Amino acid sequence: MTASALELQAVHKSFGATAIIRGVDMSVGRGERHALIGPNGAGKSTLFHLITGRFPLSSGAVRLNGEDVTGLAPFEIYRRKLARSFQITNIFPRMSVYENLRCAVLWSLGHGYSFLRLIDRMPDVNERAQAVLERIGLAARRDVPAGLLAYAEQRALEIGLAIAGEPEIILLDEPTAGMSHSETEHAVELIRRVSEGRTLLIVEHDMAVVFGLADRISVLVYGEIIASDAPEKIRANRAVQEAYLGTVPA
């Protein structure tokens, strides 16, 4: 925990006159599983968009392993080994599951914008894609167009796209949203395995998932972090209970 993998400094974001993120300072240590919780509309997804370059910051700075990445394009941030999933499933619907994954492993294997070699003849790409396919439990659905998958399967693919490039930092935005109980258990197991040895930042509403998974929890309320601590301390924190935990069934 000496150098932070991810560090946010006085991050602000306004849409027009509306301030959504109002000065967030936050730090996620290397190898840490960090959960970001907060009531609906607190700005959790917005914060993810700011970290990953989808929205520009109004002010403040984002650092990855000490390097300032503020204002970089999403693909440039990804190349610094930070990958993410989306709250609303964001896959390639007309391509097969396997092709989805092959596209997701290409950059990290150093293939760049290659159009002189056939993708079928790239053993590293095919092995990694196959491995991720099996890891997310979709091996039997390999050649199905992703748009035709069941909802939980699409969520699994969503996580698969995020982890396929073996990033150092993984951001997952409500990976279990809309899943049944058993599907959630399955997903948590998957997340636990894939985040082994990596830094994880996860937005999650299911408190069982949060407390079962996280080493540290930050609570975002109305665009501000009101607490950032170990799970048991967060559970005991009065401000958090008032603002959040008391109102949401765990």
Place this chain on the structure above:
Amino acid sequence: MSEVALKTRAARTRAPVWLRAAVPWALAVLIILALPQLMTTSFGRTLLIEMGIAIVFAVAYNMLLGETGMLSFGHAIYFGLGGYAAVHVLRFIAAGLLLPVALLPLVGGLGGLVFGLLFGYLSTRRAGTAFAMITLGLMELVVALALIFDHLFGGEEGISGNRTSGPELFGITFGSQLHVYYLVAVWMLVSLALMRAFTRTPVGRLCNAVRDNPERVQFLGYDPSRIRLIAFAGSSFFAGVAGGLFAVNYELMAINSLGAERSALVLLMAYIGGIGSFLGPILGAVLVTFLQVALSDYTQAWLLYLGLFFVLVTLFAPNGLIGLVLMHGPIARAGLLHRLAAAYALALVPALLLAAGLIALVEINYRLAIRPELGPAMKLFGVAFDAKSATAWIVSFLLVGAGLLGLRAVAPRVAARWGETLEVARA
């Protein structure tokens, strides 16, 4: 374990996949060799050459529209500028440049590539509707500039060359039309193979990803506009190859070869054939070229018919003609096609009535508005009548009305029959 799985999969499928991939190509070569023996007239061979050129252009166009989701309204400028590059080099060849004429399509391709990179750099900064509008604007720009630069583009008359002026190579002089046919055939096969291979490279797959969801591509380490640029440049290269073939065949490039009409035509070819598959644009190119040549002999209104057909395809067959064919795959495999025959025959009757009525209306109007000097007496479907008589108009409108009503009545029954059969086929 996954390695084992991979290997068994490879052992199980690799050989048949190779075979399955080779069969259509072998078939294509056979057809190409057989066609000039079947069609020996100059007219027939011209038609074949035109089809070959159109196929290269349409498949190149589909690298953008079908593979990458980019709609261009001005792709003929790369066809045309490639052709102009080729025809200028052909003039250099006549002046003593040592270059086989057979390589001119490559010159055309390079010409297309250079301008594709230049204009692609500008237009691929935007996607979607804005991109489409920009391609239209760039086309207008190029056409207007081409009209100004007389020396390079030869104005309305164009720039001509002589394809027999090159050094003779293995006895090929391109004096005979058959030589041109084989030149087109070889370049077509090579281009198709390369374009097919491109779809199977990493960038080719990423093109599909950009088509499906450009935003997500950004979060996988790639810049979508860079991928669009590569697709655009590749597509322009092969459009230029087609232009180069056109230049060799006609020995003439004029400004109409880079304008709106040819741009629209290639779009229609690709879309009518079906942009969702590699075969679609090929089918579309063959069909539209045939209609263009065959219909323009019978009627001046062929563009109207083509436009009408295109609108119908956009309304009812978004995957093109090839999509309609592929739709029947499961039913054909189950051997149940005959179950649809009756329903289709039933639908054919009102469809023919409607078509006959529309054709009559169009032809009557064309005679009266465009060719009044021929007089009102005309013949259609073997029936002689007076274009100005009320009867002709009434009959035409009755046909259209009966056809429309009939189709409306029959459509649900055909759809129901189709659904039933598909269910049986799947079970």
Place this chain on the structure above:
Amino acid sequence: MELVVFSLLNGVLYGLLLFMLSSGLTLIFSMMGVLNFAHASLFMLGAYLAYQIGRYTGFWPGLVLAPLIVGLLGAAIERWGLRTVHRFGHVAELLFTFGLALLIEEVVQLIWGRAPVPYTVPSSLDFAAFTLFGTTYPAYKVFMVLISIGMFGLLGLVLTKTRIGLIIQAALTHPDMVAALGHNVPRVFMLVFGVGSALAGLAGVIGGFALVTSPTMARTLGPIVFVVIVVGGLGSLTGAFVASLLIGIVQTFAVAIDFSLIDLLARFGVTVTRADTFYDLWRIKLAQLAPVLPYFMLVLMLIMRPRGLMGTRET
């Protein structure tokens, strides 16, 4: 001075005509996400219908009837065409309207022939409105300005004062939210498409006699209108207005200036002959370049500000 004033007047006039087209196009695009490729074709239909109606009844009934018919046609296109294509996505919608543009051009030829029709300024408007620097300014041009300004005033009133106008405004700024408003969205779409088409038709009625009413007028004007909305920024009415006037004025001035690089070089004592390699380039007159200028502006805009003057949308 005379040249400047008259070019400015004509430029503004041309700009207003462009805005009559680009405003309808922008409204439809913002609301439905569809760029109507056939918009300029509807403009052309407006001109032809006004000509045809005018032959029976004189100019004035045509001024009202032609836009009305074009508007109804637009609504029908939305109801029986676009609504079917909608489920296939925006590319299919754009292609459908592209096909329509082809069809309309062919049908116009079918009915009125390939040559231009003699749609001329009505005699009631064929007099000099005022005289400036010894040159007269025709009344029909003043009439065109009045009609377009009147139309924008009415449009502004509808947009700001009526319920449907407020929905449209909401759609302009928050395109994703329209469906959530709980209004009868298909009906609103049909209405907007119809009104947008009627605007194009009205522009055709008054543009038809200022330009030439021929089957190619859609093909000539269409690309310029599309450039206007890209330069202005897709989906921005203000952007479309600024870009319309800009392109209108620049193009009109260029037409009026008969000056080439040869003339410029001659001032410095350099003469260029036909044998010179770049003779084609030197001899171009600014007036010759006028039709190209909108597209040059498009290229410049793409280099400097890809989103357009007031654009906020990415695609």
